[in-house]
Amino acid sequence: MEQGRSSEARVPTHTLKGEAGSVAAREVARSAYSLEKAILSASDWSQPLLELERHLEMVLDGSGRLTKITPEPVEAHNRSADDPGVPIVRVDSLMQRLSRLLNQNNMAAYECFHELNSQLEGIPGIRGDLQSLAKSLETPEFDRARDALDTLAGLLDIDLNP
Amino acid sequence: MNRAHQRPRILVVDDSPGIIQMLAGILRPRYEVLFATDGPRALALAEQEEIDLILLDIIMPGMDGYEVCRRLKVQESTSHIPVLFITGAGELDGEETGLALGAADYIEKPLRPAIVHARIETHLELEALRSQNR
Numbered sequence: 001m002e003q004g005r006s007s008e009a010r011v012p013t014h015t016l017k018g019e020a021g022s023v024a025a026r027e028v029a030r031s032a033y034s035l036e037k038a039i040l041s042a043s044d045w046s047q048p049l050l051e052l053e054r055h056l057e058m059v060l061d062g063s064g065r066l067t068k069i070t071p072e073p074v075e076a077h078n079r080s081a082d083d084p085g086v087p088i089v090r091v092d093s094l095m096q097r098l099s100r101l102l103n104q105n106n107m108a109a110y111e112c113f114h115e116l117n118s119q120l121e122g123i124p125g126i127r128g129d130l131q132s133l134a135k136s137l138e139t140p141e142f143d144r145a146r147d148a149l150d151t152l153a154g155l156l157d158i159d160l161n162p
Numbered sequence: 163m164n165r166a167h168q169r170p171r172i173l174v175v176d177d178s179p180g181i182i183q184m185l186a187g188i189l190r191p192r193y194e195v196l197f198a199t200d201g202p203r204a205l206a207l208a209e210q211e212e213i214d215l216i217l218l219d220i221i222m223p224g225m226d227g228y229e230v231c232r233r234l235k236v237q238e239s240t241s242h243i244p245v246l247f248i249t250g251a252g253e254l255d256g257e258e259t260g261l262a263l264g265a266a267d268y269i270e271k272p273l274r275p276a277i278v279h280a281r282i283e284t285h286l287e288l289e290a291l292r293s294q295n296r
């Protein structure tokens with residue numbers, strides 16, 4: 001745009017407006033719309049461009065932080081072409097069963113945990129929590145195991161008390 | 163055993179995690195095993211979880227095994243559950259006390275799997291016969 005080719009900037013600005021709107025980045029969409037209007041009317045685009053830049057930075061920073069703290073959805077993990085990934089319903093039901101067994105101090109929790117562990121193996125970001133749960137079961141300290149399971153459920157966004 | 167789970171359900175009560183682990187290793191192939199490391203938790207589980215038989219340590223911090231047994235036997239919902247005391251070698255002085263409180267039997271340490279299974283099976287069968295006559 002500084003090189004006087006502002007008309008070429010219209011298409012990416014329009015695309016940005018649409019994409020931002022589709023992911024609820026309303027301020028980015030709004031300022032992209034202002035910039036697009038300025039380009040089309042050949043009016044001063046410097047202010048709308050600055051505003052778009054500011055909003056875009058805020059969204060990108062925010063999404064970067066969200067990516068760091070949000071575990072990837074369990075369904076998204078396709079570990080190989082032969083493996084269709086983790087069925088979230090199965091994981092959900094195993095975690096609820098494990099929770100009930102832990103509340104009973106029932107050692108069938110071991111088998112249930114091994115099944116759950118095989119479903120969750122390889123998912124990034126939860127390995128430490130699975131190890132902590134395994135250790136608490138072995139000790140056996142089921143109060144700690146319950147805490148570890150609660151943490152794991154929180155990371156996977158699973159409600160243990162539906 | 164008139165309930166959803168098929169295998170007999172044994173409650174192991176001992177303040178030592180090592181003993182619980184060892185007994186769990188012996189029992190889990192045949193039974194569903196629950197455990198408690200203190201008396202109050204044992205009483206709560208016995209009341210809530212349809213237990214078929216209890217293996218109970220005598221010497222525990224807080225409420226000892228005798229007191230747990232006494233409370234189990236005065237509570238209508240748990241009085242029918244056979245209680246087998248686990249005792250150390252040469253510690254059978256309390257046998258009379260335990261039996262007077264309603265314990266079904268004793269199992270002496272060191273624990274031998276064949277003996278543990280035999281005693282448990284005997285008392286599960288006896289309780290099954292008793293429950294048929296009730």
